[in-house]
Amino acid sequence: MLRLSKLTDYGTVIMTHMAREPERVCSAAELAVAIGVATPTASKILKTLARASLLQSVRGARGGYLLARPPAEISIAEVIDALEGPFGMTECSAVAGLCAQEGSCLLRANWQRVNQVIRLALNDLTVADMAQPVFQPANVGALRARPERMPG
Amino acid sequence: MLRLSKLTDYGTVIMTHMAREPERVCSAAELAVAIGVATPTASKILKTLARASLLQSVRGARGGYLLARPPAEISIAEVIDALEGPFGMTECSAVAGLCAQEGSCLLRANWQRVNQVIRLALNDLTVADMAQPVFQPANVGALRARPERMPG
DNA sequence: AACGAACGGGACTAAATTGGTTCTATATCA
DNA sequence: TGATATAGAACCAATTTAGTCCCGTTCGTT
Numbered sequence: 399m400l401r402l403s404k405l406t407d408y409g410t411v412i413m414t415h416m417a418r419e420p421e422r423v424c425s426a427a428e429l430a431v432a433i434g435v436a437t438p439t440a441s442k443i444l445k446t447l448a449r450a451s452l453l454q455s456v457r458g459a460r461g462g463y464l465l466a467r468p469p470a471e472i473s474i475a476e477v478i479d480a481l482e483g484p485f486g487m488t489e490c491s492a493v494a495g496l497c498a499q500e501g502s503c504l505l506r507a508n509w510q511r512v513n514q515v516i517r518l519a520l521n522d523l524t525v526a527d528m529a530q531p532v533f534q535p536a537n538v539g540a541l542r543a544r545p546e547r548m549p550g
Numbered sequence: 551m552l553r554l555s556k557l558t559d560y561g562t563v564i565m566t567h568m569a570r571e572p573e574r575v576c577s578a579a580e581l582a583v584a585i586g587v588a589t590p591t592a593s594k595i596l597k598t599l600a601r602a603s604l605l606q607s608v609r610g611a612r613g614g615y616l617l618a619r620p621p622a623e624i625s626i627a628e629v630i631d632a633l634e635g636p637f638g639m640t641e642c643s644a645v646a647g648l649c650a651q652e653g654s655c656l657l658r659a660n661w662q663r664v665n666q667v668i669r670l671a672l673n674d675l676t677v678a679d680m681a682q683p684v685f686q687p688a689n690v691g692a693l694r695a696r697p698e699r700m701p702g
Numbered sequence: 703a704a705c706g707a708a709c710g711g712g713a714c715t716a717a718a719t720t721g722g723t724t725c726t727a728t729a730t731c732a
Numbered sequence: 733t734g735a736t737a738t739a740g741a742a743c744c745a746a747t748t749t750a751g752t753c754c755c756g757t758t759c760g761t762t
Contacts, residue, residue, distance in 0.1 A: 401634075403719090404720080405721070425738090426737075435722095438722065438723055439722055444738085448738085449740095455738060457728075457738050458729045459732075459734095459735065459737065460730080461729080462737075462738085483553075519668065555748090556750070577707090578708075578709075587751095588752080590752050591750075591751055591752085594751075597709075597710065597711075600709085601710090607709060607710080611705095611706070611760040612707075612759085612760060613707075613760090
């Protein structure tokens with residue numbers, strides 16, 4: 399459930415990769431090789447991330463991309479938002495007000511809440527966190543271990 | 551981002567609807583009218599929920615569906631799992647081990663963590679919670695208000 | 703016993719989404 | 733000036749999703 403698209407996955411891998419050397423300007427071709435996709439595909443993702451102001455682009459020869467902010471200040475939620483469109487687990491909560499069965503729409507308020515939890519959890523997880531090979535739960539407030547009711 | 555499929559959304563609406571009268575046997579046709587979809591569509595969802603043991607089916611004339619357990623003991627995570635397939639935000643974390651770019655797969659461990667947060671949050675939210683018009687945050691441990699870093 | 707209501711399961715079609723490529727224009731370094 | 737590299741849009745193919753239909757089975761009702 400809650401599967402992200404491939405492009406979004408690639409996007410997080412790219413951001414993580416770049417976070418390891420935040421100063422370096424990386425070209426689309428270089429990143430494509432690094433993460434194992436074709437250049438046009440990487441390029442498409444990079445353009446999207448740049449348009450969302452998560453990356454800064456450098457045009458011209460020896461150009462490429464650069465993290466727009468320190469990796470610790472870029473949350474995974476932002477990366478997902480950039481690549482996956484507007485937030486919202488259901489259509490209703492994403493684009494409020496155009497719901498066919500208004501009678502059942504008490505639900506929406508609850509979905510909004512669930513969305514919010516997820517968003518907060520992902521807001522607390524930064525690109526810098528992801529770049530660390532061993533991930534520090536302390537950095538991510540929402541990631542407390544809560545063992546109850548965890549089905550297979 | 552993290553958009554659920556329509557069917558899953560319908561599924562939660564159905565479960566919530568049924569939670570309001572847990573004793574009553576509801577036919578597919580009746581539920582279809584209640585939530586505003588065509589009968590075959592409702593039927594498809596109900597079959598899936600029954601196969602996942604979230605609903606109990608009653609065959610024959612005057613048959614229908616019934617919650618398999620008290621609504622407070624059915625989590626939203628289960629409903630989503632039933633309708634959306636195996637858990638996992640990326641392909642890698644859903645079906646471990648078949649990742650093209652193994653080098654970048656440090657990421658996977660982190661994604662797993664994120665998945666877990668989301669899952670725990672949704673595990674704590676039950677069908678009974680959703681059925682209440684005003685939703686009690688106290689019932690849902692993971693739903694603490696945490697105002698930091700909440701962009702547009 | 704026969705009829706009809708209702709579920710079980712699978713196959714199928716159409717529509718929407720996604721993944722990926724290509725092309726043209728623009729910017730910049732050497 | 734030429735090579736390199738991004739910007740942006742259009743486009744195609746493949747997958748996924750939504751929704752429908754059909755046939756078999758179960759079981760009240762008459």
